Amino acid sequence: MSGYSGYAxxxxxxxLSVVSHRYVASYAxxxxxxxxxxxxxxxxLQCLNLLTLEPGPVTTGRVAQLTGLxxxxxxxxVDRLERAGYVRRERDAADRRKVLVATVPERIAEFRRMWERLGGDRSALFEGLEEEELAAIVGHMRRTVQFSGEQVARLRSGRVRDPGNGGPEGSVSARPGRTP
Incomplete structure (x- = not known):
């Protein structure tokens, strides 16, 4: 348990709320x-990042799941990533009816080198932190990913109430031209 209580x-x-908002904006x-x-x-770009985390080629349906599209x-x-040379479509060896999206290793290597040039040694950000502090950061990030996924699902399902519209729980105010 922390040594902080009350006002502190x-x-x-x-x-944390302010810094989190700044972090999200700076990352965007x-x-x-x-x-x-x-x-x-x-x-x-985010899809490409997610594809590099997958254990192997995926279907376009999986791309849709990963991105929420x-x-x-x-x-x-996938068409755009293929034109840019980052992915290629290939037949599934087990089921020739399926088409899989595979990353192109040479392009992914270039992509990773660019990230390395930009980020330098990102591990330097964590120098001086104890293992418990690193574990706390990892735990927070995992919970944030889970929370964000749940909120995306709520938003997409229309289960977010807009208190200003006077509607029942679950009602939303859609952007013009969009339906919840």
Whole structure:
């Protein structure tokens, strides 16, 4: 348990909220700059990141799951990544009816080298931290990924109430031209 209580804890939680918002915004801007540099859309870049974490080639349906896109949009995303040379489509050896999306190793190696040039030695960010502190960061990031996934699902299902619209729980205010 922490040594913080009362006011000090509230201040730290407030600071964490502000820093978290700044972190998300700075990462979005960084992601946009990297995507621009590579001639990709930011969503394409994030998909490419996610594909490098998969154990092997995936279906376009899996790309849709990873990105939250419809299968049609995922197909167009794969088309763009294929034109850029980062992925290729190949037949599944076990089921020739299936088409898999595979990353192109040479292009992924270039992609990783670019990240290394940008990030330098990212492990330097964690120098001086004890194993318990690193474990706390990893735990926080895992919980954040889980929480974000749950919130994305809520938003996409329309289960987010907009208190300003006076509607029942589960109602949403959609953006113009969009339906919940």
């Amino acid at each position: 804890r509230v201040r730290l939680l407030d600071e 801007l960084f992601n946009q700059a990297v995507a621009d540099h590579l001639g990709l859309h930011p969503t394409d 419809t299968t049609g949009s995922a197909t167009r995303l």
